[in-house]
Amino acid sequence: xxxxxxxxxxxxxxxxxxxxxxxxxxxxxxxxxxxxxxxxxxxxxxxxxxxxxxxxxxxxxxxxxxxxxxxxxxxxxxxxxxxxxxxxxxxxxxxxxxxxxxxxxxxxxxxxxxxxxxxxxxxxxxxxxxxxxxxxxxxxxxxxxxxxxxxxxxxxxxxxxxxxxxxxxxxxxxxxxxxxxxxxxxxxxxxxxxxxxxxxxxxxxxxxxxxxxxxxxxxxxxxxxxxxxxxxxxxxxxxxxxxxxx
Numbered sequence: 001x002x003x004x005x006x007x008x009x010x011x012x013x014x015x016x017x018x019x020x021x022x023x024x025x026x027x028x029x030x031x032x033x034x035x036x037x038x039x040x041x042x043x044x045x046x047x048x049x050x051x052x053x054x055x056x057x058x059x060x061x062x063x064x065x066x067x068x069x070x071x072x073x074x075x076x077x078x079x080x081x082x083x084x085x086x087x088x089x090x091x092x093x094x095x096x097x098x099x100x101x102x103x104x105x106x107x108x109x110x111x112x113x114x115x116x117x118x119x120x121x122x123x124x125x126x127x128x129x130x131x132x133x134x135x136x137x138x139x140x141x142x143x144x145x146x147x148x149x150x151x152x153x154x155x156x157x158x159x160x161x162x163x164x165x166x167x168x169x170x171x172x173x174x175x176x177x178x179x180x181x182x183x184x185x186x187x188x189x190x191x192x193x194x195x196x197x198x199x200x201x202x203x204x205x206x207x208x209x210x211x212x213x214x215x216x217x218x219x220x221x222x223x224x225x226x227x228x229x230x231x232x233x234x235x236x237x238x239x240x241x242x243x244x245x246x
Contacts, residue, residue, distance in 0.1 A: 039194025082113025155183035
């Protein structure tokens with residue numbers, strides 16, 4: 001509970017900050033009707049408050065921290081409790097040739113909370129690499145250890161293809177397809193695909209709004225869904241998000 005209050009206070013501070021013009025530092029805050037990660041709800045199909053800080057240097061090196069409220073760890077029925085996700089990342093991103101970009105880095109998903117003896121932590125380390133051309137990006141992510149508390153899943157990977165096409169009047173059209181594969185024996189038969197389509201609009205002063213529809217082919221309750229769960233974590237879901245960049 002205290003961690004959730006700290007996150008809310010931090011995001012409130014972000015929302016009140018002025019724009020960081022001509023600075024390598026930036027911040028963002030968002031309110032969304034559902035926090036989806038690779039097509040799976042992290043909040044039991046309930047709203048989330050999110051935000052982060054970023055540094056982007058002139059050489060292309062970047063680093064940042066990002067946070068959101070979550071409920072999926074408790075929702076799985078595990079003997080653990082964590083209500084906040086705090087991600088930390090470091091990488092380098094640049095352009096090359098004509099209209100090409102690359103991005104490589106390290107990302108750690110942190111889930112501070114209470115884990116009873118014998119319950120593995122959900123903390124996860126991943127490396128990733130992406131190449132983009134104009135509006136299209138292909139990205140590959142690979143876990144360096146067990147994936148989100150699933151024992152013997154080291155080397156699990158996720159590959160996704162995403163597009164964001166600018167439209168007139170500050171609208172944009174997005175599309176995404178991803179494939180999650182699980183290595184080892186920790187989640188046999190759990191591989192799944194996810195996809196989404198979205199439309200967004202820049203409404204000025206750093207604010208933007210988007211509407212997305214997401215779905216997966218993950219069988220109900222197979223992954224991160226407790227026995228007898230009242231919701232399907234990977235079901236088709238529409239998500240409305242209001243965000244602000246500073």
